[in-house]
Amino acid sequence: xxxxxxxxxxxxxxxxxxxxxxxxxxxxxxxxxxxxxxxxxxxxxxxxxxxxxxxxxxxxxxxxxxxxxxxxxxxxxxxxxxxxxxxxxxxxxxxxxxxxxxxxxxxxxxxxxxxxxxxxxxxxxxxxxxxxxxxxxxxxxxxxxxxxxxxxxx
Amino acid sequence: xxxxxxxxxxxxxxxxxxxxxxxxxxxxxxxxxxxxxxxxxxxxxxxxxxxxxxxxxxxxxxxxxxxxxxxxxxxxxxxxxxxxxxxxxxxxxxxxxxxxxxxxxxxxxxxxxxxxxxxxxxxxxxxxxxxxxxxxxxxxxxxxxxxxxxxxxxxxxxxxxxxxxxxxxxxxxxxxxxxxxxxxxxxxxxxxxxxxxxxxxxxxxxxxxxxxxxxxxxxxxxxxxxxxxxxxxxxxxxxxxxxxxxxxxxxxxxxxxxxxxxxxxxxxxxxxxxxxxxxxxxxxxxxxxxxxxxxxxxxxxxxxxxxxxxxxxxxxxxxxxxxxxxxxxxxxxxxxxxxxxxxxxxxxxxxxxxxxxxxxxxxxxxxxxxxxxxxxxxxxxxxxxxxxxxxxxxxxxxxxxxxxxxxxxxxxxxxxxxxxxxxxxxxxxxxxxxxxxxxxxxxxxxxxxxxxxxxxxxxxxxxxxxxxxxxxxxxx
Numbered sequence: 001x002x003x004x005x006x007x008x009x010x011x012x013x014x015x016x017x018x019x020x021x022x023x024x025x026x027x028x029x030x031x032x033x034x035x036x037x038x039x040x041x042x043x044x045x046x047x048x049x050x051x052x053x054x055x056x057x058x059x060x061x062x063x064x065x066x067x068x069x070x071x072x073x074x075x076x077x078x079x080x081x082x083x084x085x086x087x088x089x090x091x092x093x094x095x096x097x098x099x100x101x102x103x104x105x106x107x108x109x110x111x112x113x114x115x116x117x118x119x120x121x122x123x124x125x126x127x128x129x130x131x132x133x134x135x136x137x138x139x140x141x142x143x144x145x146x147x148x149x150x151x152x153x154x
Numbered sequence: 155x156x157x158x159x160x161x162x163x164x165x166x167x168x169x170x171x172x173x174x175x176x177x178x179x180x181x182x183x184x185x186x187x188x189x190x191x192x193x194x195x196x197x198x199x200x201x202x203x204x205x206x207x208x209x210x211x212x213x214x215x216x217x218x219x220x221x222x223x224x225x226x227x228x229x230x231x232x233x234x235x236x237x238x239x240x241x242x243x244x245x246x247x248x249x250x251x252x253x254x255x256x257x258x259x260x261x262x263x264x265x266x267x268x269x270x271x272x273x274x275x276x277x278x279x280x281x282x283x284x285x286x287x288x289x290x291x292x293x294x295x296x297x298x299x300x301x302x303x304x305x306x307x308x309x310x311x312x313x314x315x316x317x318x319x320x321x322x323x324x325x326x327x328x329x330x331x332x333x334x335x336x337x338x339x340x341x342x343x344x345x346x347x348x349x350x351x352x353x354x355x356x357x358x359x360x361x362x363x364x365x366x367x368x369x370x371x372x373x374x375x376x377x378x379x380x381x382x383x384x385x386x387x388x389x390x391x392x393x394x395x396x397x398x399x400x401x402x403x404x405x406x407x408x409x410x411x412x413x414x415x416x417x418x419x420x421x422x423x424x425x426x427x428x429x430x431x432x433x434x435x436x437x438x439x440x441x442x443x444x445x446x447x448x449x450x451x452x453x454x455x456x457x458x459x460x461x462x463x464x465x466x467x468x469x470x471x472x473x474x475x476x477x478x479x480x481x482x483x484x485x486x487x488x489x490x491x492x493x494x495x496x497x498x499x500x501x502x503x504x505x506x507x508x509x510x511x512x513x514x515x516x517x518x519x520x521x522x523x524x525x526x527x528x529x530x531x532x533x534x535x536x537x538x539x540x541x542x543x544x545x546x547x548x549x550x551x552x553x554x555x556x557x558x559x560x561x562x563x564x565x566x567x568x569x570x571x572x573x574x575x576x577x578x579x580x581x582x583x584x585x586x587x588x589x590x591x592x593x594x595x596x597x598x599x600x601x602x603x604x605x606x607x608x609x610x611x612x613x614x615x616x617x618x619x620x621x622x623x624x625x626x627x628x629x630x
Binding site: 051054055057060065067069092093103105115116119120122123124125 | 165166168169170171172173175176177180194196197198201220240243244
C-alpha cells in the first residue's frame with residue numbers, strides 16, 4: 001500500500017466487462033482496485049453503488065466519476081479505468097462511459113490538502129483540452145498516468 | 155464591469171461541486187461577465203467565500219447546489235437562480251440566463267415576521283432597508299445606554315443648579331459613565347450600519363469615525379454635534395461614497411489594500427473634512443439665529459404661549475442635535491437670569507417624545523415592528539427621566555408618522571407649561587425633576603406633560619393605524 005493518491009498500478013485500460021451496465025462495471029472496478037489499493041472489495045463496491053443510487057456520476061463526453069467514502073483511508077485515492085466498449089451509465093448527456101475516474105475519500109476531509117487535489121481533477125474534467133487528452137489516450141495507461149498525475153500528484 | 159457570483163455544493167463535496175463551479179465560470183466568461191467568483195462548499199472546506207458586499211454588488215447570482223447553501227441569509231433581498239449541480243454541469247449557460255427572470259430571495263426568518271403585511275416587501279425601498287439596518291443595530295446601544303443613565307439618575311441623582319448631579323465615587327456615578335459611553339456609541343453604530351447595508355464592511359471605519367466627529371462639538375467648533383440626523387446623513391453619504399469608490403478601475407495588485415487602506419483613509423478624510431469645514435460654520439450660524447429668535451420672543455411676555463410651542467417643537471425636532479440644544483441651553487440660561495419659566499417650558503416637553511412613542515407602541519403592539527416593540531419600554535423609562543434620545547430608534551425607523559406626533563405633542567406640552575407658568579430651577583427635564591421638587595407645582599407640571607403625551611399618542615396611533623390599514627407601514 002502506497003502513500004500517494006495516484007499510482008501507476010491504479011490505472012487499468014481497455015477493461016472488458018460481461019454486460020455493458022453500470023453495476024457490472026462498478027463490480028469490476030472494485031475487483032481491480034481493491035488489491036493494489038489494499039482495500040476490501042466489498043466495502044469499495046458497496047460504497048460506489050450507494051453513491052450511484054443518490055444520482056448518477058456519469059456526466060458528459062463519455063466520462064464518469066464514481067466515488068465513495070472509505071472509513072479505513074486517511075488520504076484520498078484515485079483510480080482510472082477505461083473500458084473497451086461504452087458502458088450504459090445513465091449519463092447527463094446520455095452517452096456511454098469510456099473512462100471512469102474513481103475517487104475514494106477518507107471520512108473527515110476538512111482542510112485535507114489532498115482532497116483539494118481531487119477538486120482540481122474535477123475542475124479539469126470540465127475543460128475541453130483535458131478531456132481531449134483523456135479521450136486520445138484511452139488505451140495508453142502511461143500517458144493517462146502522466147496527464148492525471150500532473151494534476152493529482154502535483 | 156459586470157460580475158457574476160455563485161455557490162456550488164453537492165452532498166459529498168468531492169466532484170460535482172467543482173465540476174459545476176468550473177462550468178459556471180466558463181459559461182459566465184463566454185456570456186461576457188468580466189468577473190466571476192464561484193464559492194465552492196466542498197468536503198475540504200469552503201473556497202472563494204462570498205461576502206455580503208460581493209453579493210449585493212453582483213450583476214447576477216447563480217447557485218448550482220443540491221443541498222442548502224451555508225449562511226444563505228447573505229443572499230437576502232437579492233435575485234438568485236436556484237440551480238442544482240446537474241443543470242450547472244449540463245447547461246450552465248441557460249442556467250445563467252434565467253437570472254433575468256429569477257425571483258428575489260428572502261431568508262425565511264425575515265419572511266415570518268412580515269407575513270401579515272408584506273405584499274410590497276419585495277419592492278421595499280432600498281433607502282428604508284438601509285436605514286432600518288442602522289436602527290436595528292443601534293437599538294441595543296440605546297437600551298443599555300438609556301437605561302443605565304436613567305436608573306443612575308433616578309436612584310443616585312440630586313437636583314442642583316447645574317443639572318442632575320450624581321455623587322462621585324458611588325456605584326450610580328459608575329453606572330452613569332457606562333451608560334453615557336453606550337449612548338455615545340449609538341451615533342457611530344447608526345451611521346456605520348446604514349453604510350454597511352449600502353457598501354459593506356469597508357464603509358464601517360470611515361463612516362463610524364466621521365459620525366463620532368459629527369457628534370463632537372469640540373472638533374466641529376460648534377456648541378453642539380449634529381446628533382442622530384447628522385449620523386443618518388453621514389451613513390448615507392459615506393455608504394454611497396464607498397460604493398462609488400468600489401466601482402473605480404483599480405490595478406489588480408492594489409485591490410487587496412483598497413478595503414484596508416485606501417477606502418478607510420480616503421473616506422474618513424472626505425467625510426470628516428466635509429463635516430468640519432463645510433457644516434461646522436452653518437451649524438453655528440443656525441444655532442445663533444435660533445437663539446436670537448428665542449431672545450426676541452421671550453422679551454415680550456404676551457407671546458409666552460408661542461414661545462412655549464416653539465421651544466417644544468425645537469426639543470422634539472432633532473433630539474440631542476443642535477436645534478434641541480439651543481432650546482435646552484436657552485432654558486438653562488433662564489435659570490441664572492432668574493426667569494425659570496422658560497426652563498419650565500423646556501422641562502415639560504423633554505419627556506413627551508419618548509413617552510409618546512413608548513406608550514403608543516405598548517398599547518397597540520401589533521401595529522409596530524419588532525424593532526420598535528423592543529425599544530418601547532426603555533423609551534418610557536427614559537421619558538420619565540427626561541432623556542429625549544430614547545425616541546431615536548422609533549423616529550429613525552418610522553419618521554413620517556413619529557415626527558408629526560412628537561412635534562405636536564411636545565409643542566402642546568410646552569405651551570401648557572407656559573399657560574400654567576411652570577418654573578424649573580434644575581437644568582434637566584421630564585417627570586423626575588418635578589418629583590424631586592425642582593418645579594413650582596408638581597400636579598400642573600405632570601398635567602402639562604400628560605396633555606402633551608395624550609396629544610402625541612392620539613396623533614401617532616391615528617397615523618399608524620391608517621398606515622397599517624393602507625399597507626404602507628414596514629412592520630418587518
